[in-house]
Amino acid sequence: MSNIIQLPGLIDCHVHFREPGFEHKATMESESVAAKTGGVFTVCDMPNNSPMTITVEAFRDKVRRSEKVKDVDIRFFFGLTSSEDIGEFKKLMSDEELKKKCPGAKVFFDHSTGDMGADKEVLEEAFKVCAELNTPLVAHCEDAQINKEAHDMISSSDSDTQDVSLHSLMRPCASEAKAIADAIGFAKTYGTHLHIAHLSTELGLKLVKDAKESELTVTCEVAPHHLFLTVDDYEKLGTLGKMNPPLRTASEQQALWSGIADGTVDCISTDHAPHTLDEKNADNPLSAPSGVPGVETMLPLLLTVANGGWPHPDSDRFSDIGFRNSDIVRLCFENPNKIFNLGASDELKIKVDTDAEWVIKGSELHYKCGWTPYENWRVIGKVI
Numbered sequence: 001m002s003n004i005i006q007l008p009g010l011i012d013c014h015v016h017f018r019e020p021g022f023e024h025k026a027t028m029e030s031e032s033v034a035a036k037t038g039g040v041f042t043v044c045d046m047p048n049n050s051p052m053t054i055t056v057e058a059f060r061d062k063v064r065r066s067e068k069v070k071d072v073d074i075r076f077f078f079g080l081t082s083s084e085d086i087g088e089f090k091k092l093m094s095d096e097e098l099k100k101k102c103p104g105a106k107v108f109f110d111h112s113t114g115d116m117g118a119d120k121e122v123l124e125e126a127f128k129v130c131a132e133l134n135t136p137l138v139a140h141c142e143d144a145q146i147n148k149e150a151h152d153m154i155s156s157s158d159s160d161t162q163d164v165s166l167h168s169l170m171r172p173c174a175s176e177a178k179a180i181a182d183a184i185g186f187a188k189t190y191g192t193h194l195h196i197a198h199l200s201t202e203l204g205l206k207l208v209k210d211a212k213e214s215e216l217t218v219t220c221e222v223a224p225h226h227l228f229l230t231v232d233d234y235e236k237l238g239t240l241g242k243m244n245p246p247l248r249t250a251s252e253q254q255a256l257w258s259g260i261a262d263g264t265v266d267c268i269s270t271d272h273a274p275h276t277l278d279e280k281n282a283d284n285p286l287s288a289p290s291g292v293p294g295v296e297t298m299l300p301l302l303l304t305v306a307n308g309g310w311p312h313p314d315s316d317r318f319s320d321i322g323f324r325n326s327d328i329v330r331l332c333f334e335n336p337n338k339i340f341n342l343g344a345s346d347e348l349k350i351k352v353d354t355d356a357e358w359v360i361k362g363s364e365l366h367y368k369c370g371w372t373p374y375e376n377w378r379v380i381g382k383v384i
Helices: 028-037 056-066 083-093 120-133 144-155 166-170 173-190 202-213 224-228 231-241 250-261 298-306 325-339
Strands: 004-008 010-015 040-045 073-076 105-108 137-140 194-196 218-222 349-359 378-383
Touching: 004 325, 010 028, 010 298, 010 325, 028 040, 056 073, 056 083, 083 120, 105 120, 120 137, 120 173, 137 173, 144 166, 144 173, 173 194, 173 202, 202 218, 202 250, 218 250, 218 325, 224 250, 224 298, 298 325, 298 349, 298 378
Parallel strands: 010 040, 040 073, 105 137, 137 194, 194 218
Antiparallel strands: 004 349, 349 378
């Protein structure tokens, strides 16, 4: 007899559904089917589209497009890259209907996919305005100067600059830590609710933990690809393992699980960021776009760990993580629901067969891009 559990419909507070502008990679409809199949009922979509979501008009267009999706609630972050964008954000937040669809604003401390990096003056203004508007500010924390210096040093060396694993050295742990420290400094100055996106390092975790102990309103998320993949996976994955921030070492991975256990980590969210296989198979691996899909596979990966397993076929579980089904509810429903004031109901349940064991196949998932970094991984847990 199957072991059926009930969970609230999950929340993924960090996705890139690519519409508008990149519908060849994904659409709101295609990725919502994947989300629902994976037990995710609410998603928060990021602003690096084309056009970027930095005007009220662009935001309203995304809301209109989302109306064709009936069974997944899509919210939209607003991007802040200039003072003009911040003015537009103020207008948006004065519109009560549009405001309901906006869980907060997003800043990038360095360029990532979409080239939305902001300079220091804009970043500081964004923290000030979000504090005044009492809305969360999500930060992609990588320091532009440290990244540039690392990139230039590696590019000028005699090493093989076609090696995709160099991506992790070009965006080092110190880059994340410096940007997180700067972001926390702004949050302390202005009283902003700061949310750190896809935190990937032990140094970053320590800074967040210290900020929480100082009673600053700082929260953070980690992504499944950093919880389950490391730099050792580049050899097998190649560019399919390229994302920002990049893959880290096993010790950094273990620190993330420890941060989940001690409560420093508030959310697990996927940073679902699909690209086509043709785009990923670039002639120069380091020029391949960064990002991996994940919204459909988050729940089975986590359920496998919560029920005593470890899904990675080529690495060992490093210790008793102490992760349980209740942690999935806390990290993938309760906390993001509260942090972003989403109002998702815990009465909307999913039923999951935790005895169902299956093998992840990209061709059988519902992503438009048709691939996954977890190809052939054996997991448990099927939404029924």
